[in-house]
Amino acid sequence: MNSIEKRATLGIGGIFALRMVGLFMIVPVFSVYGDNYTHATPFLIGLAVGIYGLGQAIFQIPMSIAADKLPRKPIIFLGLVLFALGGILAATATDIYQVILGRALAGSGAVSAVLMALLADVTREEFRTKAMAAMGLTIASSIMLAFAFGPLLVGLVGISGLFWLTAVFAVLAMGLLWAVPSPVRMLKHNLANKSIKTQLAEVLKIGDLNRLHISIFALHLTMTAIFVLLPHQLSEVLGLSVRQQGMVYLPLLLIGFAIAIPFIIIAEKKRKMRQVFLGAIALMSVALIALALGAQWSIGIIGGLLLYFMGFNLLEATIPSWISKRAPVTNKATAMGLNSSSQFFGAFVGGALGGMLLHQPVGLSWGILAAVMVVALLIIMPIAQPPYLxxxxxxxxxxxxxxxxxxxxxxxxxxxxxxxxxxxxxxxxxxxxxxxxxxxxxxxxxxxxxxxxx
Structure with a gap:
């Protein structure tokens, strides 16, 4: 990579990390601490966890379509402002409805796909895979660190303090944005006169992209639901308080991350992305089945989570790279926007579903999540290897x-x-x-x- 590519990768990676840590620190603790808000119910607690995903799902596509027609960086800045305002609104909340509104507002700053498209603009094809894989690993690592440190920090700053940190991280991300190069894109075909309907149609007709959208939907549905269910189960089975649970997540996440890295390299270097990708989904299916059968024992929870985190890291690292390879040149941000919308809509559904499953039998809860991942695997199975340009x-x-x-x-x-x-x-x-x-x-x-x- 040259200096421009390195600067872009580090800057955009930092923005992603700050956003993801801010969003996901709340997830592993809110199902317990959410009871402290006025009008809280299990369903509304789950909704507060996942509602940011609905905002992302709704606004990701229009922001991405705009980013294919207009300069990308001003759109990213607007998204970070909304993200900060949502954090402030949730931090000052005393009832569950204001928290839900704040999380929804933060979610409306839907610029994940625009960030990915900006990175694709300023990296050459032969280094884009490395850059996109780095982004995928950054996203996965940030989410994992958020899950680990959220339970540790909540004891120091409280739940409102975590929301204040979200706003602070957004401001820091705005500073990083200025360090990212400002490219001017020149396309063979001008998008100015192309309708939104045409832009969407060109992307939606590509079957393999739709399969990638399904995979990210299932991934984030199950992930969000898991972290609504886990705090109570770790307390009941392992006798751990919420503050202690981060010390369970962190080693499992790091081990899963380390095991996943060689397979990510194989997927990219040996052009075995399809095989590794489908293997990761199958591994996550096995993990959720193991949790359905053995979540009443500590070894069942620990083993199931380790397998799940391995698959999670593999998918988070490979999907952005695959999208950048397969997306049409003129509709790159639009394709990434659809994928990000699928991701965050999955998080919204997962949060709501986790709230509904919170007091259901353990085997049934994990079994439903396992069924979601198995169905996703069957749908995605026909996907072809991505093109290498x-x-x-x-x-x-x-x-x-x-x-x-x-x-x-x-x-x-x-x-x-x-x-x-x-x-x-x-x-x-x-x-x-x-x-x-x-x-x-x-x-x-x-x-x-x-x-x-x-």
Whole structure:
């Protein structure tokens, strides 16, 4: 990776980490501490945990469609402002309804897909997989750390303190956004006159993308429901208070993370993404079945959770990379928006479902979650390996009119997308090598004022 790609990956990764930690610290503790709010019921507690997902699901797609037409960074900034305001509203709440409203407002800052699209803009194809995998690992790690440290911090700052931290993290993320490069995207086909309906139709007709949407829905449905159910079960079976439970989550998460890393490398380097991906879903299905059968014993809970966290890390790391490979060039943010909407709608359904299952028999609760994952596996099974495309970096010649130069580049057959960093005088070209011929290569080398190895 060059310095621009590293700066973008670190900056966007930091924004993701701050958002995810802020959102998910609440999840493993709220089913217990939510009882302290006026008008709280098990269903409303579960709703407060998952409602942010509904806000994300509703607003992810319009924000992503806008980000395919407009500059991405202002949309991200707006999302972070909404995220901060939601944290403040929940932090000042005394009744459960205000908490629900605050979590919903925080969720309306739905910019996960726009962040992913921005990262895809400023990374070359050969390094994009690494960058996207890094984002997936960052998301997974942030969620895992939030689950581990939420129970530890709640004893120090209280539940309202966790919500205040959410707002603080949002402000810190705004600062990181300024460090991320500001690319200008040039596309072969102009999106300005393309209708929203057409944009969505072009993405929704791709079956493999829809299967990825189903996988992320099932992943976050089960994950959110699990952490509504777990605090009570860890208390009953292992005799642990909420504050002590973080010390169970953390080692399991770290072990699961470490075991998952070699499989993530195999998926990317050996181009075995489909096999690893389906294996992860199958592993999570087995984990939930094990919890359904053995959650009344400590070894059943510990073993089931370890298997689940291994699969969770694998899916969180591979899905963003897969989406970036398979999404249409002109509708990248839209495709990622649909995936993020599916993710957060799954979290919303999982929170509500977890609230309803909170006082049901343990085997039934875990069995329902296992059934969700098994059905998802059967639907996703026909998915094909993702395509592997190519790109190259070009230094924009000095004393060149960038506007005319980019127009000439886009006119070359085989160039689908051009991302320009004017300040750094660097451009990334996304190429369809099947359409490149000798004339195209010669034209590109002439415009770059040097031979290109394409």
């Amino acid at each position: 190519s790109s190259t970096t070009v230094t924009i010649p000095k004393d060149t009119d960038i506007q005319k130069w980019t127009a000439a580049m886009l006119a070359v057959d085989g160039v689908d997308e051009l991302v320009v960093m004017a300040k750094e005088r660097v451009a990334y070209l996304k190429l369809d090598k099947q359409r490149l011929n000798d004339d195209s290569r010669q034209a590109l080398s002439h415009l770059a004022e040097r031979p290109l190895d394409i």
